[in-house]
Amino acid sequence: MNGTVLQPEFLVRIDEDRCDQCKRCLEYCGFGTFSFANDKILPNHSKCVACHRCVTFCPELAITVVENPLSFRNHANWTPRHIRDVFKQSETGGMLLTGMGNDLPYRILFDHLVLDACQVTNPSIDPLREPMELRTYLGRKPDVLEIKRNEQGTDLLKTNIEKNIKIELPIVFAPMSYGSISFNTMKAICMSAAKLNTLMYTGEGGLPRDLYPYGDHIILQCASGRFGVSPEYLNVGIGTQIKIGQGAKPGIGGHLPGEKIPENISQTRMIPVGTDALSPAPQHDIYSIEDLRMLIYALKEATGYKPVCVKIAAVHNVAAIASGIVRAGADLVYLDGFRGGTGAAPNIVRDHVGIPIEVAIAVVDERLREEGIRNKASIVAAGSIRCAADVCKAIALGADACAIGTAALIALGCHVCQKCYTGNCSWGIATQKPELVGRLDPEWGAERICNLLEAWATEIKEVLGALGINAVESLRGNKERLRGIGLDRTILEVLGVKPAGIGMGDYYENRG
Ligand code: SF4
Ligand code: SF4
Numbered sequence: 001m002n003g004t005v006l007q008p009e010f011l012v013r014i015d016e017d018r019c020d021q022c023k024r025c026l027e028y029c030g031f032g033t034f035s036f037a038n039d040k041i042l043p044n045h046s047k048c049v050a051c052h053r054c055v056t057f058c059p060e061l062a063i064t065v066v067e068n069p070l071s072f073r074n075h076a077n078w079t080p081r082h083i084r085d086v087f088k089q090s091e092t093g094g095m096l097l098t099g100m101g102n103d104l105p106y107r108i109l110f111d112h113l114v115l116d117a118c119q120v121t122n123p124s125i126d127p128l129r130e131p132m133e134l135r136t137y138l139g140r141k142p143d144v145l146e147i148k149r150n151e152q153g154t155d156l157l158k159t160n161i162e163k164n165i166k167i168e169l170p171i172v173f174a175p176m177s178y179g180s181i182s183f184n185t186m187k188a189i190c191m192s193a194a195k196l197n198t199l200m201y202t203g204e205g206g207l208p209r210d211l212y213p214y215g216d217h218i219i220l221q222c223a224s225g226r227f228g229v230s231p232e233y234l235n236v237g238i239g240t241q242i243k244i245g246q247g248a249k250p251g252i253g254g255h256l257p258g259e260k261i262p263e264n265i266s267q268t269r270m271i272p273v274g275t276d277a278l279s280p281a282p283q284h285d286i287y288s289i290e291d292l293r294m295l296i297y298a299l300k301e302a303t304g305y306k307p308v309c310v311k312i313a314a315v316h317n318v319a320a321i322a323s324g325i326v327r328a329g330a331d332l333v334y335l336d337g338f339r340g341g342t343g344a345a346p347n348i349v350r351d352h353v354g355i356p357i358e359v360a361i362a363v364v365d366e367r368l369r370e371e372g373i374r375n376k377a378s379i380v381a382a383g384s385i386r387c388a389a390d391v392c393k394a395i396a397l398g399a400d401a402c403a404i405g406t407a408a409l410i411a412l413g414c415h416v417c418q419k420c421y422t423g424n425c426s427w428g429i430a431t432q433k434p435e436l437v438g439r440l441d442p443e444w445g446a447e448r449i450c451n452l453l454e455a456w457a458t459e460i461k462e463v464l465g466a467l468g469i470n471a472v473e474s475l476r477g478n479k480e481r482l483r484g485i486g487l488d489r490t491i492l493e494v495l496g497v498k499p500a501g502i503g504m505g506d507y508y509e510n511r512g
Helices: 022-029 052-057 082-092 183-196 209-217 233-238 263-269 289-302 318-327 346-352 357-370 388-397 406-411 443-468 489-495 507-511
Strands: 010-014 034-037 039-043 063-067 114-115 136-138 147-149 156-157 165-167 171-176 198-200 218-222 239-243 308-313 332-336 378-382 400-402 482-484
Touching: 010 039, 022 034, 022 052, 022 063, 022 114, 052 063, 114 388, 114 443, 136 378, 171 183, 171 406, 171 443, 183 209, 183 406, 183 443, 209 218, 209 318, 218 233, 233 289, 239 289, 239 332, 289 308, 289 318, 308 318, 318 357, 332 357, 357 378, 357 388, 357 489, 388 400, 388 443, 388 482, 406 443, 482 489
Parallel strands: 171 198, 171 400, 198 218, 218 239, 239 308, 308 332, 332 378, 378 400
Antiparallel strands: 010 063, 034 039, 114 482, 136 165, 147 156
């Protein structure tokens, strides 16, 4: 027997009474799902990935994409997902690749945490009438502030304050490498960061020269492959980032297939056209905290002592690792949880390696406080921040700011089809094909991302008002304003959060 035993995941239905045969769906699908023959639009169901580009732009609303209802016999152990994966691997002999975040139904802890609100004895604040401060300073803060009085009797700050990065809301854009995303996507994010007065990170693919003018809002990444890293590149931005790991694939390096390396990517990454860009799993000059310290200070010296961020995947020993990173001299610790998105990751690593960001934030914040070094670095948290409520809860758990990647791409039209690694993104986001890249207008995209974050900023202010605080600073690490619902005692203890129904005071000590 030849051929596949895999059935299509999706079925594409064309309502022939509605279809006027404009053939836009043929043009719009980046995956080649449609053809035209015998006066009919013919879908090849096997090619459909449910990216919904055709559905969105069919002028007659003639297209419906549904999950293939094909039912495997009900089996609690051999789920359709396991059976399909065995089919795929027995046909290809290869590792399964995927993109856009862990989709297994792990419990999402953010959805089991609720925030407090003021009632009667502690007044709330109306954010429409009172100023609300979302401004955030990322970087090292001094242990103490020393003031000295001069001869004229004026008090002057004696303490030397190290460079911090000022952002007007506690949300930044996560690293997504040039090559995995298109130029127009990166430009839309740069424009959004500049307009919102926040920052974006480059991924490991460098920064195209045309985007250098946005440098005041960019932290430049230096990853294990050193793609696109030069003294000029490092000095374009407001800081640098050493990437040790990422949440979607902890412990492994990046892989950008040669098909996604045309001329422009090759120039920026400084590698030949069409070659696979494989970055090593570890940074080969870092095997200890001392090695990390050397690279942190090399970057500081190369950039006039701009802040250095170290990015790690959230793993079991994250608190101790973060402590070492701060002691090595990093100004920011970037934590990436295991639900984080990426353009391409092996299924097995994306879905089964790492820990949730909620846990990582709580234990790192706690550890740094215990050691008296929490002021020495800011915590940026990422790994599936989906809404303003997630941002508030992450900050209450101990983050200084959150980074969004997938949410920004969804604002640009991404429908989370998880096929970024194919390079065929119909929305022009995760592709280098000129005919697809041109579909995304950076101005249009920037407007949508700015709308999204302006909406989130308004929502965060509403929450702060309800909590009776007027600055996001006062929410940071304020776990007393969080409560858990439906979480067992062990995970509540790890998070440092009390169960709902318990008021102020020390619950655990009283209960023993
Ligand atoms: S885009 Fe819609 S109306 Fe146009 S050919 Fe395709 S199904 Fe028909
Ligand atoms: S970026 Fe494109 S390919 Fe990737 S999940 Fe979104 S729509 Fe699909």
